[in-house]
Amino acid sequence: RKEVEQDPGPFNVPEGATVAFNCTYSNSASQSFFWYRQDCRKEPKLLMSVYSSGNEDGRFTAQLNRASQYISLLIRDSKLSDSATYLCVVNTLYGNKLVFGAGTILRVKS
Amino acid sequence: NAGVTQTPKFQVLKTGQSMTLQCAQDMNHNSMYWYRQDPGMGLRLIYYSASEGTTDKGEVPNGYNVSRLNKREFSLRLESAAPSQTSVYFCASSEASGLRTNEKLFFGSGTQLSVL
Secondary structure (H helix, E strand, C coil): CCCEEECCCCEEEECCCCEEEEEEECCCCEEEEEEEEECCCCCEEEEEEECCCCEEECCEEEEEECCCCEEEEEECCCCHHHCEEEEEEEEECCCCCEEECCCEEEEEEC | CCCEEEECCEEEECCCCCEEEEEEECCCCCEEEEEEECCCCCCEEEEEECCCCCCEECCCCCCEEEEECCCCEEEEEECCCCHHHCEEEEEEEECCCCCCCCCCCEECCCEEEEEC
C-alpha cells in the first residue's frame, strides 16, 4: 500500500462549482500535512498546511481526519485559474521525510 | 528574490555519461533536498541535507551522489546515467533542521533530464 494515496482524477468541473479531494495516508505517526499546488511543467508550491482543527484560506478549506487517516481539500467557487495538480504531502515527526502523493488533476472549464 | 535556483533546465544525456545538477538557495535555509518526479508517481526523495556538511539517503538514492558544498549549494551527480533516470528533478529547501518537522518547502523550477 502506498504511504500517501490520491485519486488521480481528472476532476472536470465548471466554473463556480465546489469540488473536494481526499488523500489517505498509511502512517498513523504522521504529524504534519500539507496541500501543494503544481501547475503544468512548473514546480510545486505550498497551497496550505492542514491543521488538526481544520483551516480555511479564502475559497480553500483543508480538513484532517486522524481516525480515518485522511485529509481533504475543498475548493469553493472554482476559477479557471484553479486548474492544476494538487499534491497531498505528509510528514512524520522524525527524519525530515516528506511523502508526496501522486496528485489529483483539477480542470475547471468555462 | 531568486529563492531556489537550479541548473540546467533541460539536459539530454547518452547512457553512461555523467553530469551534475546544480542547486543554490539564497534564503539561508538549513535543509536542502533533491526529488525526482515521474508520471503517475509522487515526488520521490533522492537525497537530502539537514544541515551544512551532512547528507542522507532518501527513498531512491541508487545511481546518485550529492554534495552539500556550503549552506547555499547542494548538487546532485549522476555518475553513469541510465534510461531509468529520465525524469524531472527538483531541488528544494526549507528552514527545518535536525529533527524538527518539515516546514514549507521552496522548490526550484526543475530540470528535465532525458537519458537515451
